[in-house]
Amino acid sequence: MVHPDSAPLTTTSTVEERDRTFRRVVLRIVPFATLVYVIAWIDRANVGFAKLTTLDDLQWSDAVYGAGAGIFFLGYFFFEVPSNLLLQKIGAPKTIMRIALGWGAATVLMAFITEPWHFYVLRFLQGAFEAGLHPGLILYLTFWLPAHRRAKAVAIFMSASPLAMLVGSPLAGYIMTCTDGVLGIADWQWLFIIEGLPSIALGVLAVFLMTDKPDNAKWLSPVEREHVAHELASESADLSGREHKFSAALRTRTVWILVLTLFCIITGNATLSFYGPSLVEATLTVDFSTLGWIMSGIFVLGWLGMIVNGWLSDRMAEARWHTACAAGAGALGLVLAAIALELGSGIGVIVALAVSAAGTMGAIPVFWSLPPQFMSGTALAAGVALINSIANLAGYAAPQFLGSVKDAAGGYSLGLYVIAGVEFIAVLLILAFIKKDSAVGAPKTEPLNA
Known part of the structure; x- marks a missing residue:
């Protein structure tokens, strides 16, 4: 075109x-x-x-x-x-x-x-x-x-x-x-x-x-x-006559709701990235090469979650429920992983992490269809940058929290239950505060998150 x-x-x-x-x-x-x-x-x-x-x-x-x-x-x-x-x-x-x-x-x-x-x-x-x-x-x-x-x-x-x-x-x-x-x-x-x-x-x-x-x-x-x-x-x-208002993004309550929502989702994503291999190894005795292929398979399903959820969101012209349901699946996967760890089931941990990866990774791209419903122009650009930069601090909080809890409790299960609860908060925030349905589905571009 x-x-x-x-x-x-x-x-x-x-x-x-x-x-x-x-x-x-x-x-x-x-x-x-x-x-x-x-x-x-x-x-x-x-x-x-x-x-x-x-x-x-x-x-x-x-x-x-x-x-x-x-x-x-x-x-x-x-x-x-x-x-x-x-x-x-x-x-x-x-x-x-x-x-x-x-x-x-x-x-x-x-x-x-x-x-x-x-x-x-x-x-x-x-x-x-x-x-x-x-x-x-x-x-x-x-x-x-x-x-x-x-x-x-x-x-x-x-x-x-x-x-x-x-x-x-x-x-x-x-x-x-x-x-x-x-x-x-x-x-x-x-x-x-x-x-x-x-x-x-x-x-x-x-x-x-x-x-x-x-x-x-x-x-x-x-x-x-x-x-x-x-x-x-x-x-x-075309752009020269537009007004530039960063303050518009700062004053929008919905921007801060979206910051917290994405923070909760990235908490689950960071857990998978930094603790995925350790969670598998905790119940399954394999060499490093095999462990690498197991993690690759988990992230293949995460990638498929991104593709399928984005396609469904586009097809149905709806982003709110697609983001919430995917984040809910991510949280559920972490709960199942905690249960599998308590039962000592290595296969159960792998399946649970795959569910969590598909849900969490599937939620993030579709999430970026939500900000344009409430902002436009420079306010949108500033709002997206604000949401992305602050929410990524979850990448700092999640591994530090899980590591500390693991040392204190002697295992990962308690920390996973808490992180699953945090990710589920994203579901509640979306359904309670993000009322307007998307008209476009997943965006063509979106910021990369941890």
């Missing part, structure tokens, strides 16, 4: 030529952006597998692990906006280089931790560096693609999250199975080294493979650069 203001530039300019230009742009910038984000997600979540032997080797408690796993999101929270502001000043290639080199180095250094404070500092730095990656890459896409051409590109980019979980789990299991004791280095240390080095390499490659803006793209012809510039200029003209 051609933007209404994107009139032909010359008598020989055609819709096909402009479409061909933007296909070339997408093929040039989106694959690398997606690869960078896949690696980032793998590095973010690999502590879940490293934990399986780190705690014994270093004589740490689950509370130490939970605090360190979660502190990532404090760094993420404080540095997300500053990183994006820096990107606007120095450009995307240098910013992505800084981010990838920083989080890659922090990941490699994780292999040499010996004290809890080492763990806390490096996890905070990982979060601080990675904080600008997601919003930065989204901003980078706006430099190249007008809104009416950006949805598919963002959809491809957003697929990095489930792809990383599908690939990262068996990869981590394989690394830990094959490397323990090699050169006198423990399996968890090899995991951080092997998975951190590609990030450093991507940081170096970013300077050579990324082009800041179309004006600097030598791989586009002058006519192609003109096509891109014209459509972007037309979009800027």
